[in-house]
Amino acid sequence: MQESSKHWYERTYDWIESRVQLADFVRESSAHPVPSKTASWWYVFGSASFVLLLLQIVTGILLATIYVPSAGEAWNSLQVLNHQLPLGWFLRAMHGWGSNFMVAVVLIHMMQVFIFGAYKFPRELTWLLGVCLLLMTLGMAFSGQILRFDQDAYWGLGIGASITSRMPIIGDQAVHLMLGGPIIAGATLSRFFALHVFVLPATMLAFAGLHVWLVLKLGINEWPTPGRLVRRETYMKEYHELTHRDGIPFVPQAIWKDAMFAAAIIFAVAFCAAVFGPFGPTGTPDPTITQTAPRPDFFFLWIYSALAFLPPSVETPLIFIAPVIGLGTLFALPFIASIGEKSWYRRPVGVLTLIVVAVGLATLTHLGTYAPWSPHMSAWTADEIPDRYVHGSTPLERQGALIFKMKQCHNCHALGGLGGQRGPALDSVATHLTEDQIIRQVIQGGGNMPAYGAALSPPEVTAVVAFLDTLHPPNQLPATDASRSIAETDKPAFKEPVESTKP
Amino acid sequence: MNSDFDKQHPGPRESASASSPVVGTDSRVAGRRKFLFKLSIAINAVIGLLIATPVIRFLLGPLRPKGTYDTWIPLGKVDDYPAGSTLLAFFRNPTTNPWDGETGNVACYVRRQSNDSFTVFAVNCAHLGCPVRWFPQSQLFMCPCHGGAYYADGSRAAGPPERGLFTYASRVDGDTLMIQAGQLPTLANQARLKSPGDCPGRSSASTNFQLVKEIAPCRKAPNTGTNEPTIG
Numbered sequence: 025m026q027e028s029s030k031h032w033y034e035r036t037y038d039w040i041e042s043r044v045q046l047a048d049f050v051r052e053s054s055a056h057p058v059p060s061k062t063a064s065w066w067y068v069f070g071s072a073s074f075v076l077l078l079l080q081i082v083t084g085i086l087l088a089t090i091y092v093p094s095a096g097e098a099w100n101s102l103q104v105l106n107h108q109l110p111l112g113w114f115l116r117a118m119h120g121w122g123s124n125f126m127v128a129v130v131l132i133h134m135m136q137v138f139i140f141g142a143y144k145f146p147r148e149l150t151w152l153l154g155v156c157l158l159l160m161t162l163g164m165a166f167s168g169q170i171l172r173f174d175q176d177a178y179w180g181l182g183i184g185a186s187i188t189s190r191m192p193i194i195g196d197q198a199v200h201l202m203l204g205g206p207i208i209a210g211a212t213l214s215r216f217f218a219l220h221v222f223v224l225p226a227t228m229l230a231f232a233g234l235h236v237w238l239v240l241k242l243g244i245n246e247w248p249t250p251g252r253l254v255r256r257e258t259y260m261k262e263y264h265e266l267t268h269r270d271g272i273p274f275v276p277q278a279i280w281k282d283a284m285f286a287a288a289i290i291f292a293v294a295f296c297a298a299v300f301g302p303f304g305p306t307g308t309p310d311p312t313i314t315q316t317a318p319r320p321d322f323f324f325l326w327i328y329s330a331l332a333f334l335p336p337s338v339e340t341p342l343i344f345i346a347p348v349i350g351l352g353t354l355f356a357l358p359f360i361a362s363i364g365e366k367s368w369y370r371r372p373v374g375v376l377t378l379i380v381v382a383v384g385l386a387t388l389t390h391l392g393t394y395a396p397w398s399p400h401m402s403a404w405t406a407d408e409i410p411d412r413y414v415h416g417s418t419p420l421e422r423q424g425a426l427i428f429k430m431k432q433c434h435n436c437h438a439l440g441g442l443g444g445q446r447g448p449a450l451d452s453v454a455t456h457l458t459e460d461q462i463i464r465q466v467i468q469g470g471g472n473m474p475a476y477g478a479a480l481s482p483p484e485v486t487a488v489v490a491f492l493d494t495l496h497p498p499n500q501l502p503a504t505d506a507s508r509s510i511a512e513t514d515k516p517a518f519k520e521p522v523e524s525t526k527p
Numbered sequence: 528m529n530s531d532f533d534k535q536h537p538g539p540r541e542s543a544s545a546s547s548p549v550v551g552t553d554s555r556v557a558g559r560r561k562f563l564f565k566l567s568i569a570i571n572a573v574i575g576l577l578i579a580t581p582v583i584r585f586l587l588g589p590l591r592p593k594g595t596y597d598t599w600i601p602l603g604k605v606d607d608y609p610a611g612s613t614l615l616a617f618f619r620n621p622t623t624n625p626w627d628g629e630t631g632n633v634a635c636y637v638r639r640q641s642n643d644s645f646t647v648f649a650v651n652c653a654h655l656g657c658p659v660r661w662f663p664q665s666q667l668f669m670c671p672c673h674g675g676a677y678y679a680d681g682s683r684a685a686g687p688p689e690r691g692l693f694t695y696a697s698r699v700d701g702d703t704l705m706i707q708a709g710q711l712p713t714l715a716n717q718a719r720l721k722s723p724g725d726c727p728g729r730s731s732a733s734t735n736f737q738l739v740k741e742i743a744p745c746r747k748a749p750n751t752g753t754n755e756p757t758i759g
Contacts, residue, residue, distance in 0.1 A: 096628025178630065179657055182711070183672070186656035189713030196715035200589040206596040206710035207620050209627040211589070312617045312634040314650055314658040317671035331655060332673040336689045397674045397686075401660060431665040436674075446674050474676050474684035479666040 053240055054279075057271030061247035063278035066140070068285035069133035070239070073157075074232055075286040076126040079293065080164070081225060083119040091171070093217035095210035095309070098173040102305045117297030123165050125293050127323045130161045138378060141366030142245035144254045148358035150238040153231050155354045160228045162323070167220035169321045173213055174305035179318035181208045183331075190340045208311070243267060244274075248366035255363060317401060325392030326385050332397040396445035399435040403443040410440035417494060424491025427484050431476065439495075447473055454493045454502035461503075462489050593716075596622065596709040602637065602647070605702050613638040613661055613679060615650075621709045633708065635695060636661055636668070638679065645704060648681050649693035649712040656713065659692065668692060693717040 030038075041047050090109065092101040105112035134154065137143060143151035170177045181203070188202050189195040204211030246266055272278060307316060320328050334342055361374075368375050400407070414425050428434060436446035443449075457465065466485055469475035480488070496502045598621045608614055616637045623631035636648040648668070650658045657672035667684060668677040675686035682691040693712035698705050710716060 094626045094628070095630045096626050179672075182651060182656035182658075185711055186651070186654070186713055189715035191715075195713070196593060197590050199711065199713055199715060200591070200596075201587070203589070203711065205589050206622060207630070207633065208711060209620070209630040210624050308629060310629040310632065311650075311658070312615075312629070312632050314615065314634060314660050316658060318657055328672075332687065334687070336687055339687070339689075398671055399669045399674055399676070401669065401671050432662050432667070432669070433665075435669065469684070472685045474665075474667055474678065476665065478678075479664075 054275035055273045056240070056243075057267040058244050058274050058278050059246045059266050060270050060272045060277075062244050063272060063281065064247070065281055065285070066136055067244065067278075068282050069129055069136055071282040072286050072289050073126065073130045073133050073161075074236070076122055076129060076289065076293075077228060077232060079122050079290060080119065080126060083115055083122060084221070084225070086115050087119055088221065093171070093214055095173065095213045098171070098213060099305055099308050102172065102174075106302060113302050114297055116302035117300070118293060119168075120303040121293045121296040121300070123168055124322060125289060125296075127161055127165050129289065130158055134158060135378060135382070137245075139368050139375065140245055141248050141254075141368075141371070141374075143358040143361075144364070144366060145256055145259055145358075145362045146242055147238070147245065148362065150235060150242065151358045152355060153235045153238070155351070157228060157231050157235060159351075160224050160231070164220060164224050164228070165321065165323055167216045167224065169324075170213070170216045171220055172303065172305050173309050175307040175309060175313065175316045176304070176318050176320070178208060178309040178311065179316065180320055181212060183318075183320075183328075187343055190343060245366075248368065250365070250367040250369045252366070253364055254366060315401075317398070319392075319395075322389070326388035329388040329392040329395075332395070394445075398444070399432075399446050400444040401435060403434040404429050404432045407434055407442035409434075410442075413439060413495065417491070420487050421491045421494055424487035424489065427480070427488045428491060431479060431484075431488070433488070436473075450492060450495055452496050452500070454496040455500050456503055458503045458505045459489060459493055460505055460508075462492050597707050598709055599698075599705045599707050600709075601700075602635075602697075602704045602706050605699055605704050608637050608639045608645070608704065610639050610641055613663065615661065616647075618706075618708065634658070635706070635708075636692075637704065638681075643699060645697050645699070646681060647695040647697045647704075647706045649695065649717075651693060651712050652688060653683075653690050653693055653714070653717075654686070654688040656711075690718075 087105065090101060090105050090112065092098055102116070105116050107113070137151070137154065166180075170181060185199045185203060185208070188198045191198050200206060202212075203209075204215045243263055246263060252262075303321070307313060319325070331339075331343075365371055409425055409429070414422055417425070428439075434443040436444040438445055438449040439451060441449075453462065463485060465471075465473065466480065466489060467475065467477040469477075476485075493502055600618055600621055602616055602618055608616075614637050615634060617632055617634050620627075620631050620633050634650045636650065638646045638648065640646065652659050652670040652672065652675045654670065654673055654675045657670050657675075659668040659670045659675070659677065661668055666679040668679075668681075670676070670686065670688075673687050675688040676684040677688070677692050678684045680691075681694065683689070694717075695712075696707040
């Protein structure tokens with residue numbers, strides 16, 4: 025009687041539930057009490073990371089229905105996705121922006137966990153799994169950039185291989201293992217495809233599952249209160265009391281903020297995808313095209329910048345030792361600072377460290393966006409010398425300006441804000457270098473400037489120096505060598521002006 | 528049909544206590560099962576090792592003894608490269624797969640100092656492997672990544688590289704320019720070539736001679752550029 029009064033879907037539910045027997049577990053897990061103060065917008069980043077991981081899996085599978093993991097065809101299949109299949113561009117954009125959002129949200133999640141002291145006893149293992157998940161998220165971002173298989177991907181692999189080759193003794197073999205052969209080619213793409221599509225996502229799901237399981241078993245980290253110290257002997261009891269004295273059921277009282285934020289993040293990904301479109305691909309992965317300036321994706325720009333600043337003598341040791349120290353610190357953190365204060369008000373060293381690291385990474389990333397250490401390869405033909413610098417100049421000076429362009433000086437030296445930033449801007453060079461000093465600098469180089477003595481004929485040097493000597497503000501005279509006028513006053517017969525190249 | 532089962536939602540503990548017969552009361556049977564359990568783990572470990580061996584060998588497939596990837600390949604006619612010039616040249620890597628597409632191609636710079644003297648540079652910057660670009664006007668190779676710069680003879684001019692450009696060994700075979708190539712030039716497979724023999728600007732013929740005759744340190748790279756005629 026009772027059985028027949030049920031709807032068909034209730035009967036189906038009962039049929040399945042009597043077999044899988046998950047209802048009690050789900051009910052208990054969702055209703056488990058959490059400290060009421062943790063129902064906060066600060067606690068939404070972990071769940072958002074997981075939602076983004078799921079989004080990446082869904083969009084990734086959709087892309088895999090079209091993408092061809094072959095060095096000869098990958099780039100073309102991306103063009104098909106971008107331009108021929110309906111909304112293929114949108115799915116690529118969702119996957120690309122989803123990747124950026126995921127790295128960003130995982131980093132924010134990690135900062136929040138650090139600043140709230142959540143890695144302390146008994147959640148050390150949760151933190152360790154989290155560090156692994158961060159590394160795998162970055163691994164996914166890097167291997168995903170390689171699957172784009174454009175010029176940036178190709179030369180990014182080149183940079184990776186060059187770094188690997190610096191490993192002592194096994195460098196050569198390690199490069200071949202990384203590339204799957206002697207050069208960057210089909211085998212390289214295939215192995216990064218396997219990594220990106222099978223190895224890393226499967227491991228990430230397993231780790232993320234364990235990560236969430238630990239959160240369920242140990243409870244969400246309580247809101248830090250200054251003066252409430254973590255002690256191994258009493259913590260579990262205190263936490264239990266807190267959740268029962270001042271606790272609320274996770275569903276629905278806390279979870280709605282997670283759900284709301286997840287929706288906002290997914291919308292933000294879709295919005296960026298629709299407005300800004302997919303990333304690349306840039307030029308074809310043709311190694312014979314040397315007219316390229318490879319740049320890594322946004323979240324790897326800081327590494328790219330750091331590599332420009334390392335002094336050559338310590339570069340190789342630093343490349344291998346610094347990550348070991350950095351990761352070692354992250355892994356050791358929950359054991360070094362396992363107990364004690366959680367509140368940021370009482371952890372000045374932790375807060376300052378976080379600020380320094382964040383500002384450091386942000387600065388390096390910002391520098392990486394315009395790479396002032398790189399010559400602007402097209403400045404000599406693309407950027408112009410401002411009119412006022414050649415206005416009313418002599419033929420010799422104007423010839424000098426031409427040589428300044430023709431000999432690629434502009435690639436490293438800016439004039440009027442245009443041109444490279446590798447060397448100093450030369451807008452007022454004449455005020456701080458005398459004519460002789462400019463001649464010496466041009467011919468012999470130095471201070472990280474190549475010597476141009478062999479690339480310039482003497483008349484060319486004369487002309488370019490004449491031009492550079494005009495580069496001073498109208499109200500400021502060019503620098504002169506005082507000893508030269510003294511020397512000249514000693515020789516009464518010699519009456520030419522000091523600036524001998526000036527008419 | 529099995530609606531009773533559906534309604535009851537039997538928990539695992541419940542059903543176990545109700546129906547599972549305790550067989551292991553005989554200690555001899557229990558001991559034998561324990562032994563068989565351990566044996567099954569041991570057998571699986573052996574089988575696992577057996578399977579792991581070919582898997583590891585497969586994964587290490589790309590590893591080969593040093594230098595075996597390199598072979599001598601032609602890089603066109605000698606007359607394609609006018610004396611005093613530095614030109615971008617391409618070749619197909621000696622080992623490729625059909626699906627490598629254009630990634631199987633490799634670029635290099637051929638510098639012909641005189642009629643019988645060639646230097647073939649890799650395009651990969653000695654710092655981190657980015658493609659350097661040749662500027663004949665200023666007689667410089669410039670790298671777009673971290674600002675490495677090299678003189679026409681390949682020696683370091685500026686920036687982070689610690690050494691000059693990588694070179695391929697080259698020789699003239701009749702009217703054909705041959706180079707020894709086959710793998711991505713990196714510090715691991717190029718660093719040792721610099722000393723004793725292969726100094727930038729020294730021809731490959733004399734390199735071989737040097738290697739046999741004496742271990743001579745490279746003379747310090749001149750920092751005043753080259754004696755190349757300039758253009759423009």
